[in-house]
Amino acid sequence: MKTITTFGIMILAASLLLSGITNSVSAQEDAGIYLKIAKRAQEQISNQISSDSPDKIKELFEEGVRHVNALEDALKSDNPRSAKEHFISAMNIFKEISRHLNTTDAAPKTEAASVSSDVRNPTSDLKRLYAYVENLKTIAKKHHSSIDFSELDRLFSQAREQVSAHDYADTYETLHEIKQVVIKINKELREEASKQESERAKAYAQKYLEQLDRLIENAKKQGVSDEIIEKLENAKENLSSASSPAEIVKEIRKIMSIKDQFELTKNDRLESRVLQVEKTISRLSQVEGVDQENIDDAYDTLNSIKRHLSQGEFDSANELLRELAKQLNEIKNSLR
Secondary structure: OHHHHHHHHHHHHHHHHHHOOOOOOOOHHHHHHHHHHHHHHHHHHHHHOOOOOOHHHHHHHHHHHHHHHHHHHHHHOOOHHHHHHHHHHHHHHHHHHHHHHHHHHHHHHHHHHHHHHHOOOOHHHHHHHHHHHHHHHHHHHHOOOOOOOHHHHHHHHHHHHHHHOOOHHHHHHHHHHHHHHHHHHHHHHHHHHHHHHHHHHHHHHHHHHHHHHHHHHHHHHOOOOHHHHHHHHHHHHHHHHOOOHHHHHHHHHHHHHHHHHOOOOOOHHHHHHHHHHHHHHHHHHOOOOOOHHHHHHHHHHHHHHHHHHHOOOHHHHHHHHHHHHHHHHHHHHHOO
């Protein structure tokens, strides 16, 4: 800015000089002032031009230098009219260069100020992302996931500090990092959920196979045809080899279709109750403070119910189920 101001003063001095003299520049004193001002302007502009300056600026400067050299030659040959023309041309060129340089220097600052003022306060985005991550934590906890959220906690703390310091551009960079970590955690949660779903499906298939075994035994005792028994045996084999949840569901539906087709659904309601009771006993066994002896008694009763079902003794199984339900209620009440 100091250089530009100095150059402006030189332009003003040159203007005053030109307005105060006639076309004659034969006086040695005036001639020396012309050349001194032009040389000084050339030096000032040269100090502002670098290798990174636009080609247009460099070309204009070379043209201005040629006029300064021509001014010096005109003065040496005592040609006042030519000297004045070259002086005016050189000063106009240097003035134009100065204007371009002034615009170029101001542009980055203006752009930076514009960028700074245009960056929106990211507080609302930060809050939404934080709420989403808190929901992910809840899901992870529900599925007993071992996913580590410490990196996200650190990034959220960093983002809050950046917002407090009004470093909004940096905050958005941090928010981008958070989103990348969230994408990774989402993938891990999906993988864990898929694994757990598969494990649950396999566990259910195993329980259903036990039911199917009992159904087959009952069918044999009831004199069901060998064709139906064979269908049930094949269905059992297919369910045993099923691995994915979709395959397990597909095979169980086939079994249910066979049962409906050949009217083998008489004990389905009891079998469903057996599954529910078994889940209840399993949950109670994991509760802190429960009497393990009571849990063992409950399992013994459950096994007796299964034996009755496999032998087709549905009334006895139903009676034991009622007794077991009372027993489980007593265990629940003892924990309150």
